[in-house]
């Protein structure tokens with residue numbers, strides 16, 4: 385997949401159709417989200433203050449149900465926060481934001497359309513036919529689905545569907561790429577291949593990436609910084625409990641002592657006894 | 662085959678050929694399957710006709726109550742010879758098609774509107790629900806009073822019969838379109854009509870077709886109801902007219918024709934349905 389692809393040349397800023405194509409910064413300002421009314425009201429997220437630098441890859445870790453998907457949905461504008469706001473490139477997110485693209489926790493492909501048409505769905509509104517076709521071909525090659533481009537989602541494997549979903553998000557040329565456990569449903573081997581693919585993609589299309597994962601090793605392997613969401617016993621709702629900067633150029637040595645130390649610390653802060661894993 | 666180099670190519674060609682062969686074989690298998698299904702489906706009708714023939718030749722029932730199959734065929738020939746049979750069938754099919762067409766179009770349009778828009782649901786939902794609660798035959802006297810005994814009243818009654826199955830299936834199916842898919846499409850900037858044609862309508866295609874088939878069956882039901890009550894032509898008229906004249910042979914003929922034509926229209930719609938469902942589902 386590497387051979388056919390031009391290296392990190394930034395996309396020409398020429399045609400006005402494709403929207404932002406450079407990485408954009410994301411800022412969370414006092415973000416909070418509660419669901420329900422009255423006595424049934426439950427706070428899921430509170431007091432999230434954080435700045436993601438343009439081009440950065442931030443992994444978001446946290447126990448199941450702590451609000452990771454909710455956080456991404458707030459960035460995409462699919463969900464409005466109850467408190468605070470999200471800024472992309474300095475302007476507040478209000479409603480569905482064209483500067484973002486999401487790869488959801490489930491592939492969410494249209495079952496009645498081919499893989500190709502599904503990827504094309506991600507193209508920004510107003511993309512020309514020729515330009516769009518070329519971009520879709522490029523992306524399908526990148527995620528190695530060339531042989532399955534005309535298949536329906538039910539005819540491909542779960543891993544292929546997640547790759548198609550990633551390609552659809554990339555078709556948008558987003559300034560901010562939101563990945564919600566994009567490799568969650570994959571076996572260990574495919575997962576490693578997909579992680580390499582993500583690094584490859586980032587060389588080609590420089591977007592800011594927020595990557596939700598529950599895999600500590602994945603976070604350590606891919607991220608510039610790791611943001612841990614957690615609850616404190618005294619207050620309802622999860623907030624940022626830790627921010628770690630991961631040292632070293634990627635791809636990183638999975639056996640390095642420093643990463644091993646960080647791994648233990650992360651597992652501990654997630655409430656897992658690292659000696660038993 | 663023996664050469665290692667040749668082996669790899671034959672293998673590759675072999676797999677391509679077997680794939681081509683597989684589709685041809687699959688087509689042959691599906692044709693055989695179809696023939697078997699038609700054969701099996703014909704067993705009971707043929708047995709029924711045989712039983713019928715036996716009942717009349719052996720004198721189990723009087724010829725007045727159950728004329729022999731041959732006399733039904735004779736009756737058909739006689740009516741066809743006078744050109745009446747074609748007229749009865751033609752007008753009935755025409756009424757069903759027009760009424761079904763109108764009812765289906767309205768059902769699709771209103772079902773989509775009420776299924777997609779909360780506002781329209783709140784405004785129209787209760788009223789449509791109340792109308793649905795009226796047994797449709799209760800409209801007959803009113804329709805006849807308003808539109809007299811012409812074509813309009815019959816077509817309207819059939820349209821009413823066809824409307825509700827489609828309205829209900831489309832409305833419910835749109836309510837249950839996978840929210841995740843809709844959200845994904847919205848996240849990629851789709852909205853309004855584009856969202857409707859890209860996600861919501863394709864998602865309900867199978868439901869729309871089961872609604873259409875229900876509606877078609879309803880249309881035939883309402884056709885006969887309309888023609889029984891007031892008409893001078895059509896298969897329903899043939900039924901009452903034969904009853905009044907004691908022509909059991911023609912009565913049986915009308916029933917058989919309704920069964921056969923109803924089955925044919927349903928089968929035609931079924932073919933379209935299968936095509937659409939493999940395309941969209």
Ligand SMILES: Nc1ncnc2c1ncn2[C@@H]1O[C@H](COP(=O)(O)OP(=O)(O)OP(=O)(O)O)[C@@H](O)[C@H]1O
Pocket residue numbers: 419420428446447448449450451452453454455489598
């Ligand atoms: N629309 C909603 N209405 C009510 N509660 C919601 C809604 N969306 C999310 N929640 C609640 O918010 C909490 C966080 O959900 P979220 O999906 O963000 O968790 P998550 O961290 O992504 O979990 P997982 O790792 O299992 O995907 C859950 O308790 C969930 O029940």
Ligand SMILES: [Mg+2]
Pocket residue numbers: 452453454489564
């Ligand atoms: Mg989640």
